[in-house]
Amino acid sequence: MLGEMTNIVVEALPQVEGYVFPNETIPHPLWSTLIVVYPYITGLVAGAFIMASLVRVFKVKALEPVYRLSMLTALAFLLCATLPLLCHLGHPERCYEIMMTPHLTSPMAVFGFVYAWYLMAVLLLELWFDFRLDFVHWAKITPGLQGTLYRALTLGVTDVSASSVGLDMKMGRILSIVGIPSAFLLHGYVGFIFGSIKANPWWGNVLMPIMFILSAIVSGIALCVFVYQFLTWLRRQTVDMNCLDAMAMFLFYALVVDAVVEGLDVLHRGFAAEEGFAVMQTMIREKLFYTLNVGQITLGTLLPLLMLGSLQLLRRRVPEAARRTMIFFSGALILLGVLCMRWNVVMGGQFFSKSLRGVMSYKMEFAGQEGWLVSAIIMCLPVVILTILVKLFLSERLPVTEPPLPGHSKP
Amino acid sequence: MKTSSSRRSALVKLGGLLAGVLALPVARQVKAAVQQVLVTTPAPNGYDPTQHKWLMCVDANKCIGCGLCAESCKRENGVPEGPYFRTWIERYVIPKPAPGSGQTRGEVQVDSPDGGIHGFPELSLPKDQIEFSFFVPKLCNLCANPPCVQVCPVGATFRAPDGAVLIDPKYCIGCAFCVQACPYGSRFLNPVTKTAEKCTLCYHRITRGLKPACVEICPAEARLFGDMNHLPADDPLQKFYEKNRVEVLKPHLGTEPRVLYAGLDKEVR
Numbered sequence: 069m070l071g072e073m074t075n076i077v078v079e080a081l082p083q084v085e086g087y088v089f090p091n092e093t094i095p096h097p098l099w100s101t102l103i104v105v106y107p108y109i110t111g112l113v114a115g116a117f118i119m120a121s122l123v124r125v126f127k128v129k130a131l132e133p134v135y136r137l138s139m140l141t142a143l144a145f146l147l148c149a150t151l152p153l154l155c156h157l158g159h160p161e162r163c164y165e166i167m168m169t170p171h172l173t174s175p176m177a178v179f180g181f182v183y184a185w186y187l188m189a190v191l192l193l194e195l196w197f198d199f200r201l202d203f204v205h206w207a208k209i210t211p212g213l214q215g216t217l218y219r220a221l222t223l224g225v226t227d228v229s230a231s232s233v234g235l236d237m238k239m240g241r242i243l244s245i246v247g248i249p250s251a252f253l254l255h256g257y258v259g260f261i262f263g264s265i266k267a268n269p270w271w272g273n274v275l276m277p278i279m280f281i282l283s284a285i286v287s288g289i290a291l292c293v294f295v296y297q298f299l300t301w302l303r304r305q306t307v308d309m310n311c312l313d314a315m316a317m318f319l320f321y322a323l324v325v326d327a328v329v330e331g332l333d334v335l336h337r338g339f340a341a342e343e344g345f346a347v348m349q350t351m352i353r354e355k356l357f358y359t360l361n362v363g364q365i366t367l368g369t370l371l372p373l374l375m376l377g378s379l380q381l382l383r384r385r386v387p388e389a390a391r392r393t394m395i396f397f398s399g400a401l402i403l404l405g406v407l408c409m410r411w412n413v414v415m416g417g418q419f420f421s422k423s424l425r426g427v428m429s430y431k432m433e434f435a436g437q438e439g440w441l442v443s444a445i446i447m448c449l450p451v452v453i454l455t456i457l458v459k460l461f462l463s464e465r466l467p468v469t470e471p472p473l474p475g476h477s478k479p
Numbered sequence: 480m481k482t483s484s485s486r487r488s489a490l491v492k493l494g495g496l497l498a499g500v501l502a503l504p505v506a507r508q509v510k511a512a513v514q515q516v517l518v519t520t521p522a523p524n525g526y527d528p529t530q531h532k533w534l535m536c537v538d539a540n541k542c543i544g545c546g547l548c549a550e551s552c553k554r555e556n557g558v559p560e561g562p563y564f565r566t567w568i569e570r571y572v573i574p575k576p577a578p579g580s581g582q583t584r585g586e587v588q589v590d591s592p593d594g595g596i597h598g599f600p601e602l603s604l605p606k607d608q609i610e611f612s613f614f615v616p617k618l619c620n621l622c623a624n625p626p627c628v629q630v631c632p633v634g635a636t637f638r639a640p641d642g643a644v645l646i647d648p649k650y651c652i653g654c655a656f657c658v659q660a661c662p663y664g665s666r667f668l669n670p671v672t673k674t675a676e677k678c679t680l681c682y683h684r685i686t687r688g689l690k691p692a693c694v695e696i697c698p699a700e701a702r703l704f705g706d707m708n709h710l711p712a713d714d715p716l717q718k719f720y721e722k723n724r725v726e727v728l729k730p731h732l733g734t735e736p737r738v739l740y741a742g743l744d745k746e747v748r
Contacts, residue, residue: 087589089664093562098655158653158673171634176656266732267662422664423748425589
């Protein structure tokens, strides 16, 4: 049995150029598409939340129409954020050990706690404070199981007096303020998982967490743009151009900062030209040519920068329909570009040997544990969850309750 | 009222500090006791890791590249067939420089076919074009600051007080973070057990007074192993680091390996 299995393994060895350590000539990369999807999903969560906090904390009125949608988007993706990690483990049945006996010097162990904090203490709580008033009203007007669900979600707190609602809003705002550093921490830690590996010159980089946070913000806003436009199209509603323009503006500026920091990283690597620089050049020129130069830089950064930048300059002269299209495609391209960035980081670090003398080419599997199929399913799952959440909590049939007139307790 | 309140708070703080200081050694003892109970190692009962300090030395000048060490390691430890090695041998061939190139040597060629288990094939270069060549046995570098231990999310891999870096296979979740973090390529995921694996210095042997399989079988005495806490004066290990200027692999990473090499070249990473 063992012999048969190992024979198969030997047959599927990767193509190797130069010298790679014998333990690196394994048939599949250790961290495959699942680990590409993992930081992508986490980044979308953090970004969508930051987008929502623009309304809550920074009081950007124009973005109010997408506040709830972005919060629900963050929740849908957060619920799936640990799935890729879990599926990737050799022993998923032991995953609870990360929480039970954490090794606190490990970024992966601390991520478990940051995740739990963010899900339980920030996102779910803030959503509850946001929706509580509506739950009370919806419970009254909705019959059947759905009504029971809303009633259960009020957690028994059915007080709709001005002071009670004021407290909800105050708590929501406090949680939102706490949520911003939490979102940074959540995704910063994901960046640190890679940035902390000094053995790998492609990963071990102090800028890595910062690049992950910035690209997360960009991808999250892009996702909100995408989901908002898709939802209005689906519901045959008209897009609030004021809101969309504001999103496009924030998307543009976030993308500028992200592109500058990532550019700095490339410049620094080129200038320092430390050990392993030659192998990195091979990566950029050959192994990651399409995903880096075409996907991440040209399609995912330069083209959206051009489109969104020109909209900032010429907004009034561009007709609404063209603006909508340009913003939609910018969002979609950025989503693709950030996925490429995750691929370049995760896979790029595994296409070369730690001997810095050779590179590996893998044939990515389709249906295996770390294959495309599982990753694709995990990527679809948040969309399914978001659909359910939107149907339940952003339904057109359910009116959003205006909070009672401002009382003394309103912040 | 104000005075009593501030006094009380000061006393509370002082008491807390004292309790903290007192609790520290107790906490350490408890942690050590818990670790001893929970950790699984292949050591026999009664083995006290605090009484030993293992050291591995490799004399690359002596290695003949026979591959017996890599083969005995696989057999001794039941390492799966295929690209999975707890130890392996690399061959470095330094060609003469092309005439007029202004270089001191040609471009180095490195290989390790099947970890060197079956020896090495004939060189592709004619002998008169080779400046020199040598073999380098590789294994876990027993880092004093092991990056693999640092990143393990559950603490399944740990550094024993005797210097061995070990893995508890009953605890490992198979995330491969340690494999990524090892700068020396010394770790792999066992395809059968789905847990991380690496050289343990044959912990089941050394804790019973034997030498690691690779050291035992090496016909050239290129691998030397011993306990620094109980080293006889005439031990070859003692002579080795008295006679040689030793170095470690990738010193710039600050991992402080306890595998010392003699006879390396700048090309060895």
